[in-house]
Amino acid sequence: MSRLPHAGLPMPGGNPFVRGVRAISTVCGWVAASLTVIALFVTCHMIFVRYALGHSTIWQTEAVIYLMIGAACIGLPYVQTLRGHVNVDLVPMALPRRGRLVLAWVVQLATIAVIALIAWYSWEVWHQAWDRNWKSPSVWGPRLWIPYMVLPIGFGLFLLQLLADLVALAIGEDAPFGMKEG
Amino acid sequence: MDPLSLGLLVAVATVAILFSGVSVAVGLLIVSALFLLVFDGARSLEMMPEIFFADLNSFTILSIPMFIIMGAAVASTRAGADLFEALERWMTRVPGGLVVSNLGACALFSAMSGSSPATCAAIGKMGIPEMQKRGYPDTVAAGSIAAGGTLGILIPPSVTMIVYGIATETSIGRLFLAGIVPGVMLTLLFMAWAIFATWRSGNAMVLASRHYSIRERLEILPRVVPFLLVIVGVLYSMYGGIATTSETAAVGALLCLGMAIVIYRMWSPVAIWGVLRDSTKESVMILFIMAAAGVFAYMMSSLFITQSIAQWIAGLEVNRWVLMILINIFLLVAGFFLPPVAVILMTAPILMPILDAADFDPYWFAVILTINMEIGLITPPVGLNLFVINSIAPKIPLKTILWGSAPFVGCMFLAIFLLCLFPGLATWLPDVVMGPSL
Amino acid sequence: VELRLSHQFAPGDLRHKIAQMVADDVAAANVDLSIKIFPSGSLFKATEQYIPLSRGQLDMTVFPLSYAGGQHPEYNLTLMPGLVKNHDHAARLIASPFMAEIEKVLNDDDVMTLVHGYLAGGFASVDGCVRRPEDVKGKSVRAAGKGFEEMLQAAGASIASMPSSETYNAMQQHVLQALNTSSSSFVSFRLQELAKCYTPAGDIALWFMYQPMLINKTTFDRLTPEQQQALRDASAKAEAYYLAEASKEDATSVEVFRAAGVEIADLTQDDFDAWKALAETSSYKSFEGNGKKLLDMALSVE
Ligand code: NA
Ligand code: NA
Numbered sequence: 036m037s038r039l040p041h042a043g044l045p046m047p048g049g050n051p052f053v054r055g056v057r058a059i060s061t062v063c064g065w066v067a068a069s070l071t072v073i074a075l076f077v078t079c080h081m082i083f084v085r086y087a088l089g090h091s092t093i094w095q096t097e098a099v100i101y102l103m104i105g106a107a108c109i110g111l112p113y114v115q116t117l118r119g120h121v122n123v124d125l126v127p128m129a130l131p132r133r134g135r136l137v138l139a140w141v142v143q144l145a146t147i148a149v150i151a152l153i154a155w156y157s158w159e160v161w162h163q164a165w166d167r168n169w170k171s172p173s174v175w176g177p178r179l180w181i182p183y184m185v186l187p188i189g190f191g192l193f194l195l196q197l198l199a200d201l202v203a204l205a206i207g208e209d210a211p212f213g214m215k216e217g
Numbered sequence: 218m219d220p221l222s223l224g225l226l227v228a229v230a231t232v233a234i235l236f237s238g239v240s241v242a243v244g245l246l247i248v249s250a251l252f253l254l255v256f257d258g259a260r261s262l263e264m265m266p267e268i269f270f271a272d273l274n275s276f277t278i279l280s281i282p283m284f285i286i287m288g289a290a291v292a293s294t295r296a297g298a299d300l301f302e303a304l305e306r307w308m309t310r311v312p313g314g315l316v317v318s319n320l321g322a323c324a325l326f327s328a329m330s331g332s333s334p335a336t337c338a339a340i341g342k343m344g345i346p347e348m349q350k351r352g353y354p355d356t357v358a359a360g361s362i363a364a365g366g367t368l369g370i371l372i373p374p375s376v377t378m379i380v381y382g383i384a385t386e387t388s389i390g391r392l393f394l395a396g397i398v399p400g401v402m403l404t405l406l407f408m409a410w411a412i413f414a415t416w417r418s419g420n421a422m423v424l425a426s427r428h429y430s431i432r433e434r435l436e437i438l439p440r441v442v443p444f445l446l447v448i449v450g451v452l453y454s455m456y457g458g459i460a461t462t463s464e465t466a467a468v469g470a471l472l473c474l475g476m477a478i479v480i481y482r483m484w485s486p487v488a489i490w491g492v493l494r495d496s497t498k499e500s501v502m503i504l505f506i507m508a509a510a511g512v513f514a515y516m517m518s519s520l521f522i523t524q525s526i527a528q529w530i531a532g533l534e535v536n537r538w539v540l541m542i543l544i545n546i547f548l549l550v551a552g553f554f555l556p557p558v559a560v561i562l563m564t565a566p567i568l569m570p571i572l573d574a575a576d577f578d579p580y581w582f583a584v585i586l587t588i589n590m591e592i593g594l595i596t597p598p599v600g601l602n603l604f605v606i607n608s609i610a611p612k613i614p615l616k617t618i619l620w621g622s623a624p625f626v627g628c629m630f631l632a633i634f635l636l637c638l639f640p641g642l643a644t645w646l647p648d649v650v651m652g653p654s655l
Numbered sequence: 656v657e658l659r660l661s662h663q664f665a666p667g668d669l670r671h672k673i674a675q676m677v678a679d680d681v682a683a684a685n686v687d688l689s690i691k692i693f694p695s696g697s698l699f700k701a702t703e704q705y706i707p708l709s710r711g712q713l714d715m716t717v718f719p720l721s722y723a724g725g726q727h728p729e730y731n732l733t734l735m736p737g738l739v740k741n742h743d744h745a746a747r748l749i750a751s752p753f754m755a756e757i758e759k760v761l762n763d764d765d766v767m768t769l770v771h772g773y774l775a776g777g778f779a780s781v782d783g784c785v786r787r788p789e790d791v792k793g794k795s796v797r798a799a800g801k802g803f804e805e806m807l808q809a810a811g812a813s814i815a816s817m818p819s820s821e822t823y824n825a826m827q828q829h830v831l832q833a834l835n836t837s838s839s840s841f842v843s844f845r846l847q848e849l850a851k852c853y854t855p856a857g858d859i860a861l862w863f864m865y866q867p868m869l870i871n872k873t874t875f876d877r878l879t880p881e882q883q884q885a886l887r888d889a890s891a892k893a894e895a896y897y898l899a900e901a902s903k904e905d906a907t908s909v910e911v912f913r914a915a916g917v918e919i920a921d922l923t924q925d926d927f928d929a930w931k932a933l934a935e936t937s938s939y940k941s942f943e944g945n946g947k948k949l950l951d952m953a954l955s956v957e
Contacts, residue, residue: 067501068493071282075474078279078467082460085815086830089793091808096276096816103282104273107508110501119498120240120505121604123597123615127238142239149247157266172702172725173816174804179725186266212238264712271703276818379820384695386665388845389823458829461821518698521691562697566666651848 050206056199057116063192064113067106074102094175101182108189112196118213127212139211143201150194157186218256220525227252227522231513231554235598242502242509245599249509249516256520265512272511273504276463277376281335281507282500283466284326288339289496290473291444293488294481297343299440305351306429306437313415315351316361317408319344323365324404327372329451329469331379331462333594334503337366337605345610354418355613360621361411363602364628365404367591370557372400374462377557377587384565387579391654394647395580396587399636403588406628414624443480447472499608506604507556514559523551523560527567537575538637541585544568545633548586552593556601560590580654584643585633592629595622656878658870660715661693663701669839669900670717670866673770673893677868680889688882690715701819709764711871717770719866720757721800727760728946732953733865734800736938737931742902744956745773745863753952767875769890770868772897775856775905776837779912781826784852784920785833788933794832797822800864802938803835806930809937823849837864838908847915855912856905859922861930868893 081095114120127135163169165180203209218226227248235244246265253261291297301315308314319340326336341362348358370377373393382389450472455465477483477492517523530543551560572582594602597619606618636642647654660678664670671694678690693699699707705723707713721734732738732753739745748754749771758768776799778785785791792811798804804814815831819840825831826849834846838856841847856862868890875883913919942950 064494064497068490068497071286071497071500072493074279075283075286075467075470078283078464079471082454082464082468085795085813086459089795089813091812091814092816093804093808093814099279100274100276103279103504104270106282106497107273107501107504110497111505114498114501114505117498119502119608120242121502121607122238122240122244123235124238125616126236138238142237145247146239146243149243149250152250152262153246153265153269156263159263160266160270167726170725172722172731172801174801174808174814176725176801183270186270190266260712263710264707267703267706271700274700277820374824376820379824382823383820383844384665386667386843386845388848390827390845390848456828461817461825461828461830463821515698518693524697562695566694566697569666 050202050208053199053203053208056195059192060112060116060196063109063111063189064116067110067113070102070106070109074099074106077102093173094177097171097173097175097177101177104182105185105189108185109192111189111193115193115196115200122212124212124214128214135211135214139204143197143204147194147197147201150190150197154187154190154194157183157190161187220520220522221529223256223520224522224526227517227520228550228554232598241599241604242505245506245509245513249512252516252520257516261519264515268512268515269508272508277331278504278507280330280332280463280466281338281503282496283470284330284332284335284339285342285496285500285503286470286492287466287473288342289492289499290470290477292342292346293492293495294477294483295440296444296476296481298347299437300444301343301347303437303441306434309429311412313353313357313412315348316353316357316411316415319348320361320365320404320407320411323362324368324372324400325448327368327400328374329455329462329465330369331374331376333367333369333591334507334601334605335466336369337362337602338499338503338609340365341606341609345606345613353415354621355617356621357411357414357418358621359606359610359613359618360414360623360625361407363595363606363618363622364407364625366602366605367594367629368400368404370594371396371403371584371587371591373397375587377561377590378583380558380561381565381583381586384561385569385579385583387583388651388654391580391647391651392583394650395584395643398642398646399584399588399632402635402642403628403632406632407625410624410628443476447476499605502608503601503605506599506601510556510599510601511559514555514563517555517559518563523555523563524567527564531567531571537577540571540575541577541637544572545585545589548589549592552590553596554599555593556599557587557590557593560593561586578640578644578654580647581636581640581643585636588629588633588636592626595626656688656882658688658690658714658874659693659698660690660717661696661698661704661713662717663696663704664694664717665843666694668843669774669897669904672900673772673868673897674715674717676893676896677770677886677889680892681885684885684889686879686881686885688878688885705764705766708869708871709766711765711873713871714874715769715868715870717866717868719864721802721864724801727764728942729757729760729949731801732942732946732949733757734863735802735950735953736806736861736934737927738953739773739775739860739863741858741860742773742775742898745775745901746898748953748956749773751952751956753949753956756949756952761869762872765872766869767872768867769870769886770894770897771865772867772894772901773863773865774837774839774901775860776835776840776862776864777856777860778833778835778854779826779841779846779850779917780833780852780854781829781849782832782851784918785854786920786922786926787929791833795830796833796835797825797831798835799837799862802934803862805938805941806934807835809933819844826850835862837862838905842904842908842911847912847917850912850915850917852918852920853909853912854920854922855909857909857921859924859927860905861922861927 304318378392451469724731788810
């Protein structure tokens with residue numbers, strides 16, 4: 036955290052897998068930002084319709100919630116490319132080069148394991164909602180597989196980005212914890 | 218394994234894993250998965266995505282990304298710089314005038330937002346760079362915003378108070394009123410410390426030597442009008458019966474984006490994307506931590522750790538003030554690890570009867586509890602506001618943020634102490650407005 | 656054996672007391688069975704109890720069944736405007752073939768009912784009383800239940816969907832002009848502090864919500880016969896208490912609101928019929944297939 040703003044970002048190296056995955060994650064960033072902006076407009080629309088026109092607001096609250104969950108999940112891989120998921124890096128910073136590399140591998144593998152676990156169970160949650168045709172209990176009653184879909188997509192692509200980061204670490208395109216030697 | 222040792226084991230594991238350098242949200246998920254697997258069986262793991270989803274499945278979280286957009290839009294235009302220029306020209310006589318006005322801005326934003334990270338992100342985005350630019354020490358710049366942001370859950374409206382009100386069947390209106398005087402008092406304590414710290418750092422001399430003429434002071438005013446109009450618009454929409462607290466955040470975001478685009482001519486798509494990219498990065502980071510903290514809280518609740526410790530305290534036969542000290546220590550430690558809402562849900566039902574028996578006022582206690590939760594927001598290992606500051610001001614090391622926040626924790630302890638000495642600080646205003654509580 | 660029971664209600668609420676009664680009686684029966692209660696949504700959030708229950712990740716809950724109406728539309732029938740007339744009628748409905756059909760749907764999800772029970776409710780508003788459909792026209796109302804939302808929408812109200820945690824604030828700021836929920840919740844949320852008029856569930860009431868205590872069926876089947884019997888005995892006792900207290904909750908809420916100086920508006924038979932007629936053309940229409948069959952079964956209960 037004492038590093039310069041963008042010093043932690045891996046250089047755009049030559050590895051096509053790493054580059055390709057980063058491109059996908061960047062698209063995720065666009066999607067997440069768009070979902071947030073749509074949520075903004077839907078909320079304002081709801082206030083206007085209810086206050087100025089006195090009409091019913093049936094779907095807006097729920098739609099906004101799903102849009103924000105979508106933004107939070109789909110944004111995960113993008114924020115990973117920006118190294119935006121904050122960490123407490125006091126220990127890695129204090130370690131010597133070799134120790135830091137070992138720790139980086141351990142941390143990255145543990146991260147991949149837990150995100151893979153969640154991605155897998157997310158898929159099951161989604162599949163159940165799809166299979167049983169669950170709907171939300173509201174008047175609007177959207178099919179739940181649609182909002183649930185962002186879980187497997189978000190965590191799946193997050194997993195992919197983490198794997199690309201592991202490759203970047205292995206081939207030396209990325210320094211452990213993004214810390215340059217020196 | 219008894220709950221106390223299990224709790225200790227969770228605490229040690231959480232600290233160890235979070236200090237390994239893993240990202241905070243993932244670290245919380247790892248701890249939760251490990252403990253659920255070992256103590257609750259593999260079937261519990263299946264629940265993780267649904268708990269994660271359920272924690273985000275709430276309209277109130279909308280205010281976080283919206284307030285972040287608000288802050289990012291203002292910070293990316295001259296609006297933010299103009300505002301701080303105006304504050305500087307008008308407050309040069311006050312040592313640490315800018316940090317005082319930042320804390321004031323935090324208190325004002327707290328009256329619009331029910332959440333602390335939202336307040337922190339909105340003000341910090343503009344305030345921290347401006348304070349750094351004007352020579353304030355990093356500790357003061359980061360610490361004041363981290364601490365000032367915590368006022369979001371004390372000054373009404375407050376998500377924490379609403380949850381407390383529902384869990385304990387106390388009046389939400391009365392809880393909101395109870396938070397006002399302590400909120401103002403805490404703001405003043407924060408300001409007092411910030412002035413002292415700035416004065417001690419020696420920079421106050423430099424700042425105070427600048428002098429602005431009346432003309433210079435007046436000519437800046439028209440430039441802050443747009444931003445003031447936004448603030449008025451947001452407060453009007455909320456207190457004028459147009460929108461609820463969470464909805465208001467979207468009004469604020471729309472007004473700030475509109476102001477940036479129309480008045481400050483932020484027409485280029487690249488600049489707009491810049492605002493959206495920065496705010497997406499921060500809100501995704503915060504929401505991920507909040508949802509992961511929700512999974513962590515589920516693990517703690519499922520293993521009955523927090524509840525058992527609360528029950529153990531409830532069973533002790535001690536003097537009522539010793540009891541209050543124990544409860545405070547317990548809330549403090551719980552706040553180190555858990556988000557405020559989770560602490561309230563798990564402990565309020567257990568603590569309420571003992572507080573009743575010991576004849577403590579539930580509204581007064583709500584304020585004490587909220588200040589404890591505020592402390593948790595700026596203490597490791599899980600301190601949401603620290604991470605927000607870390608994200609919006611990446612150049613300031615975490616160590617400096619921690620170091621800068623520590624004295625503000627001291628202010629909060631002082632506030633708790635004052636509230637214990639003078640419970641009227643919390644109970645006077647609701648009694649005046651709503652009549653004595655039953 | 657320890658069973659885990661999770662619900663969304665505060666410890667002072669009747670629905671928590673029901674859970675606590677069963678837990679206490681089962682413990683007293685000395686059959687090596689205990690129930691650990693997680694109140695106030697401290698384990699699973701309010702509406703999220705049903706899925707873990709049906710998967711056996713949660714053992715027991717006290718749950719407004721219509722919350723799971725998105726999974727089984729039949730559950731929406733347990734919260735329909737005018738379907739239940741009063742608490743005695745509710746008791747007859749519980750004993751009817753309609754409820755047996757609902758039980759079958761529950762059983763298919765590996766869930767079974769231990770304690771049946773309906774709670775009644777009404778309206779609180781911050782300007783003007785809600786007696787007839789005309790009274791909500793143009794007002795912003797938050798309703799509990801899909802059937803009520805459809806009916807109120809048909810009455811020309813603006814349905815504001817917002818979480819229950821925001822309602823107090825919204826009523827205080829007049830973003831919301833009327834609220835529809837159970838008598839117990841009105842008192843829990845202390846809406847008497849804000850309301851100008853309260854339409855309680857009296858001799859004639861519109862709003863009845865089925866809120867049973869449920870258990871995972873596989874979990875129940877795995878218990879020893881003694882444990883099952885202890886649970887059944889405790890549940891039977893709790894059910895009688897639930898029925899007796901449910902109408903007292905209505906009376907208590909009226910006292911609380913009256914003491915706070917809130918105007919009390921009682922429904923007449925004519926008001927009730929106006930609402931019922933509106934419901935028949937709005938919320939009742941959305942049922943088809945098995946749902947329609949069950950609706951007719953419920954309507955046939957005298
Ligand atoms: Na606030
Ligand atoms: Na903390």
